[in-house]
Amino acid sequence: MNRVPRIWVIDDDRSIRWVLERALRQAEMDVTSFSNGVGVMDALERETPDVILSDIRMPGIDGLELLEQITARYPQIPVIIMTAHSDLNSAVSAFHGGAFEYLPKPFDIDEAVDQVQRACRKHNDATAEPPPLLHSPDIIGEAPSMQEVFRAIGRLARSNITVLINGESGTGKELVAHALHRHSPRAKAPFIALNMAAIPRDLMESELFGHERGAFTGAQTRREGRFEQADGGTLFLDEIGDMPAELQTRLLRVLADGEFYRVGGLTPIKVDVRIIAATHQNLRELVAKGSFREDLFHRLNVIRIHLPALRERSEDIGLLMRHFLAQAAKELGCEAKVLANDALERLERLEWPGNVRQLENTARWLTVMASTKQIHVGDLPPDLEGISAAAHSDDQWEGTLRAWTRRRLQQGDHDILDSAMPAFERILIECALEHTGGRRQEAARLLGWGRNTLTRKIKDLGMEEDGSDDPSEDDEANTPAS
């Protein structure tokens, strides 16, 4: 930028204005300050700044209203919303409303200057086309961990970079992938989603790359694969950890060369596809185990977004429930149910193994099944009882394991899994054998292993006792190998 960037700071707090003015001027920017939002719209008629930094809570017109007016009339001006932690709710809606970024108060002044400089660059880069509105009203969350997610989506807007989304099932990985697509330069091209865990292995290759007529028995016509369908757009590969090794190799090649062959095809096909991958598994662990290619992992792991489990952001449960209850009522054409505090408190204490998807289903169930508008604990679906009990016992051992792991980390230990995994398996084996009175065949079945695996584990873990006698020994020949 050749000329000095013009920054407007809008905050009723004099000390904040002072600190920002000083720091931004030192960074060679021209600063104009306003102690409230009144008059800003008028001033915009006369002059357009490069970036606006605005507080949310102010007398007169509040930051969000101001933001709406600015983004409606001057979509090309990036706005940075400054907010106190207690106002995250508003901050998130600000983001939805089209703010460039938001800056949680108290902020680090260097970070603030950095952010303003980034916004200036962005403003400068956006020539003919106005910046996209970061509008993801369907992703709900006020917890700090979700704020990080929104921040990441905001940062990645306009980018074509490969993203890896990590999180348990039902945490919203596909939703985030979609938002990334919608805010990217590819928004007008297709978003194609494919779940690796849902397709039979032998169909996966042709699903991804398509096939020529006669490529295999049953291939009666030529078929386009998902890569071709997604040309110019985004291909969302869900459960990437389940991709078979040979396909990983092919995927890597497409990522490197931008071209591939249909199954049975001889002509290379060129595509321009952005990959967003997701998994609930720890890919690094899969790499260590040899079931995921390390080079592919590095290629995908350029930018990672982690989605928290619902139990880690239980403060969002009320907000999500209100949203899902309203949505379900709209779908069913009835009045929305309202959660009473006792019911909400109960929901907040549950473990939610199915995460947001399970919460959404609960809202649907309640909309159909609850007889009164107000929902109390007694109206909650009976199957939630099960989660609650599980949550309690799970909590205990997971909590202990967490504390143990933290202690080991604090002690500076490494290769922790080397001792944790054998200990974990030893305990399960001991309990199962205790339960079956030493019968290995039965214990293996209860653990979900084949008999041979159990025998090998017992040996590897040094659990063999002299003279140990297994009454089911002669069943060995009938046991499927594992």
Ligand SMILES: Nc1ncnc2c1ncn2[C@@H]1O[C@H](COP(=O)(O)OP(=O)(O)OP(=O)(O)O)[C@@H](O)[C@H]1O
């Ligand atoms: N933050 C959120 N706000 C609103 N709805 C959400 C949110 N997160 C998830 N959902 C809803 O929960 C359901 C599951 O989300 P989604 O399919 O994106 O999860 P996922 O992590 O991709 O799950 P899976 O790994 O099982 O495919 C969807 O109906 C989605 O709309």
